[in-house]
Amino acid sequence: MDTARNKHTYELVEAEELWSMATVDSEAYICHGCPTQVFPASFDKGRNKKRPYFTLGPVNKHVDCDIDGQEKIVKRGKKERVGTAEGFPLPFPNKLTLTDERPAQADGNGLPAGLAEGLPRSRGEKNGEGRRRHHGHTVKTIRSMCRTFINFPKDREFLPLEIPGVPGNTYARVFSYLSGSKKQELLEAPTRLFYAAIRWTVDPVISETHCELTLHAGEWDQEKGAHKLLCRLRVNWSDWSRSRRDTLIREFEATREEAREDAKKSKLAKGWIFFVGSQDALDPSLFHADNRRLICCLSGEMIWPARK
Numbered sequence: 375m376d377t378a379r380n381k382h383t384y385e386l387v388e389a390e391e392l393w394s395m396a397t398v399d400s401e402a403y404i405c406h407g408c409p410t411q412v413f414p415a416s417f418d419k420g421r422n423k424k425r426p427y428f429t430l431g432p433v434n435k436h437v438d439c440d441i442d443g444q445e446k447i448v449k450r451g452k453k454e455r456v457g458t459a460e461g462f463p464l465p466f467p468n469k470l471t472l473t474d475e476r477p478a479q480a481d482g483n484g485l486p487a488g489l490a491e492g493l494p495r496s497r498g499e500k501n502g503e504g505r506r507r508h509h510g511h512t513v514k515t516i517r518s519m520c521r522t523f524i525n526f527p528k529d530r531e532f533l534p535l536e537i538p539g540v541p542g543n544t545y546a547r548v549f550s551y552l553s554g555s556k557k558q559e560l561l562e563a564p565t566r567l568f569y570a571a572i573r574w575t576v577d578p579v580i581s582e583t584h585c586e587l588t589l590h591a592g593e594w595d596q597e598k599g600a601h602k603l604l605c606r607l608r609v610n611w612s613d614w615s616r617s618r619r620d621t622l623i624r625e626f627e628a629t630r631e632e633a634r635e636d637a638k639k640s641k642l643a644k645g646w647i648f649f650v651g652s653q654d655a656l657d658p659s660l661f662h663a664d665n666r667r668l669i670c671c672l673s674g675e676m677i678w679p680a681r682k
């Protein structure tokens with residue numbers, strides 16, 4: 375599992391957040407969808423090369439929980455639309471907030487509305503499939519929406535999504551692909567949620583003020599069989615703490631590692647970088663981002679539904 379809940383606050387915690395914790399409390403987490411205890415794993419910076427995750431351990435079992443069937447739904451989601459007019463079979467983010475405030479109104483669980491999403495509800499609410507239907511919740515980082523984007527290609531045009539300052543109101547319209555072949559031109563709306571494959575043979579270029587990550591995007595030269603110019607993401611991190619900088623590089627490196635492994639199993643698998651950022655006003659191949667919560671790297675199969 376890539377997300378769990380803090381059992382004291384009920385807030386969602388992404389496994390990657392374990393990287394930046396000074397100490398990890400192994401007892402503090404429960405499942406995203408039920409009250410079962412889960413355990414953080416692979417978070418030791420010194421020993422583990424892989425990305426952290428949460429696990430049930432050898433004994434624990436989900437109780438009346440949507441997350442239990444998640445893998446099956448993700449598998450199905452690669453081939454067909456899994457959402458319906460009644461809702462989506464798994465919890466998914468539909469809104470990004472950049473404030474630290476919790477949503478104000480409480481629902482029947484006595485929890486703020488956004489935090490209650492995905493918690494077990496009464497059986498009477500289940501539909502004929504024996505599954506709950508979800509309508510979206512608010513998140514503070516883009517990572518879980520990027521996972522939803524990768525996992526459910528056929529649902530992208532139906533799932534609502536809202537990011538302040540970014541055009542579009544569905545997953546399909548909010549995410550902007552920086553392709554590996556197109557000449558980059560200055561965009562009319564320069565601030566977007568961009569994504570591109572990572573150029574995994576190029577190391578990050580690091581300085582005190584920023585780090586530059588090379589993207590597998592930019593104009594392709596047919597004759598030479600190579601890119602004319604590769605796009606770059608410049609992360610302006612002069613006011614970031616050391617630990618925040620380290621976790622970005624760690625996530626980038628872990629994704630490169632995962633992509634190498636995944637590529638052996640599937641040709642479509644690559645390492646991807648997602649960021650809410652802006653295209654440079656003068657150089658169309660340069661992009662800027664400065665908020666750690668709005669940058670993430672994930673490995674996986676990227677499927678694009680055929681254009682109608």
Ligand SMILES: [Zn+2]
Nearest residue numbers: 405408436439
């Ligand atoms: Zn569960």
